[in-house]
Amino acid sequence: MLKNYLKIAFRNILKSRVHATINITGLAVGLASVLLIGLFIIDELSYDQFHEDADDIYRIAWWSDDPQTRTPHPMAQGLVAEFPQVESAVSLSPLWGPGLTKQRFSIRNIEKDITFDETELLAVDSTFFEVFSFNLIKGNKDKVLRSVEGVVISESMAKKYFGDEDPIGKELSINFDDLRVTVEGIFQDIPVNSHFHFDILISYVANKAMREPGDKFFTWADFGHFNYIRLKAGSDPQLLQNQLMSWAEKFVDVSPEEWKNAKEAGDHFELQRITDIHLKSNIRWELEPNSNIEYIYIMLAAAILILVIACINFMNLATSLSVMRSKEIGIRKSLGAFKNQLTFQFLGESFLIATLAMIFAGLIAEVGLPIFNSITGKTLVISYISQPILLVILVGSTLISGLIAGLYPSLFLSNLNAAVSLKGVEKINPKGSLLRKSLMVFQFAISMILIVGSIVIYNQLQFVNSKDLGFDSEKVVVVPLKNYALYSKFQEMKAEMLRIPNVESVSGSSNIPGQQFNQNAVSLANDPNMLVNASEVLVEHDFFKTLGIEFLEGQNFNKDYNKDTSVFIINETAAKQLNLTNGVGSELIWHWDNNGAQPLRGTLIGIVKDFHFNSLHQPVRPLIFNRFPGYNSFIIKTKVGDIRETVASIEEVWKQFEDRFGFEYTVLSQDLSQLYSSENKTATVFSGFSAIAIFIACFGLFGMASLSYSQRKKEVGIRKILGASTSALLKVLLHDFSRLIFIAILVAIPTAWWVMTSWLENFRYHININWFDFVIAAASLILVALITIGHLTFRTTKGNPVDVLKD
Known part of the structure; x- marks a missing residue:
């Protein structure tokens, strides 16, 4: 019996080679995508899991x-x-x-x-x-x-x-x-x-x-x-966390009033499970940049949607092809076949196609893995022995696909009346068409959502990469100052660098935009209890000129350092939070870190416009500048030209003064782009898998169209004999599919808007979703669909009606 089932299954595959190829290819690409995404998600979820009893290890963070x-x-x-x-x-x-x-x-x-x-x-x-x-x-x-x-x-x-x-x-x-x-x-x-x-x-x-x-x-x-x-x-970590504030109050040297205010504001010590840090923590002073759990959800959703689209293709084609087998079912039932035997036969055929797709999926995943690794920046390896979960994902997805695709046709056909089946299924299959159309609407709605998602992600990344940050990052070279003994020679080195023809300006700074910034409290001297936490930078006087940072009021630091020992410059956010009334000329107290030194009093001499010294995920926070020596880097603004030649000249100057540490440099604009490397990688991967999902959907559309048109050849032939024009025939043939795609677009728009609005909330500064994005997505979907079935439709209308009607 089993041998007979397999023989019939292979015969049916060979008989419908085009549709079998579509089924196997679409499902194989879908399964391969699921496998690669699963590999990525497993790797992301594995962070810090190698520690013994990792769930019992916690990092203590300060939450405010x-x-x-x-x-x-x-x-x-x-x-x-x-x-x-x-x-x-x-x-x-x-x-x-x-x-x-x-x-x-x-x-x-x-x-x-x-x-x-x-x-x-x-x-x-x-x-x-x-x-x-x-x-x-x-x-x-x-x-x-x-x-x-x-x-x-x-x-x-x-x-x-x-x-x-x-x-x-x-x-x-x-x-x-x-x-x-x-x-x-x-x-x-x-x-x-x-x-x-x-x-x-x-x-x-x-x-x-x-x-x-x-x-x-x-x-x-x-x-x-x-x-x-x-x-x-x-x-219980929560029980311990609840006791930390009361316990720490005995040791932290702040006034009872300050501690009370902190508690009332909800400030507390947080216990972060170590296995959650990589995906769920993106706060100040992370030891390394982390990922984001939302990107895991995005990737997981992409995997599920791709598999759903592949299964819908499989199910639609299997159901449509099963219509042609109604007479076969009638004959089998007439000869005594039981319902469960017929169900098993059709499910078996479905699982056979799914199994063939699984084999090809493994090969596709192996071939595509190097490309996937280059995009994600990972070194993932497919190993079913060391990672049996991958086998579970692949086999599980295959079984689910085979079951979903084969269940409806098997149950429907096994319930057919033998006498009616032998007369033709057209009279007994009114609901099958509605189901297939509904599934196709769902399939193209998913495609529409994915296209909108790709457009919005691309636009947001273009926005963060092109937004005016309030300073100039183009053609700015950053050279780490490794030897702090060079402080005494800083001005001499700067003078030599300024002699380089393509160097416009040179300065020094303890911190570079996009990197970590130390933070301490600042207050007005006449209101010392009104503390504002401000990020801080130690700068050389040409810092603002080199980065093109504008002053709102006041002046820059003096070239003579001795005249700047107790003066400050702040940004406008700091000015607002300090509630400055007098502005420039106010006396500030800076509670700085300097080996336990007393807070530094000084005069406010300038206020600069806000600029984004952190990523656009975060708001602009208070910032204070001081001339205290402690530069980490040279900041060198170059003119238009070949930056490599300029860097070579800078290196020559460097080596005249530094013969112990090696020379290194980065370009500030490139450093800033790394702040969004996770988003860029996710966007590329998401767009790639969106394209795959659309490809699978169109593959299924082509299969359904070819099957539908083959069943309508006689109708087309009669219409041509009765005088129908080619344009009229095209309109008739495309009507059903076009209507389904337009319905899918209408269904997808509110869902896509909600999903992408939620994603944009991850950014403090973001674009607004434009109605034109939906127009572009809809037009793209319609265009791709028309390209997919256009040739097939045109060929059907050009057929000789005599050849069709005499058959």
């Missing part, structure tokens, strides 16, 4: 109207001491340079005289390996990170500096013998799916030794550390 990831250093071990549910804790922090940007270090193997510049250094507590499950492959995790001289390095670092030698016990020099350290351990390279990465760990013991007496960095006064805790199994 401007939340941040950093909290006071004593908090971690204080929680271990006072809360029994906290099993262990660790503080960590990158080694910051001026402006709290990552510091660059020159690290040398003294014996081999090998030197490299490094930035991925973390200072950590000795409990680091108690909280995290990073694999320490050499060294004792209970003994490392407890001395000033000890460091732990990654496998890659060990290979880079020591080759095949055992690095344990060997020395490295940091910043040309400023510090000599001994390798105590080697950890396995950090997995890609970790929310932070590092190459070298040094102990907080060493970091404390580098700091001056009285530094508040390691006290409750400084919210400057990344604190993680591991809870005991079964502990």
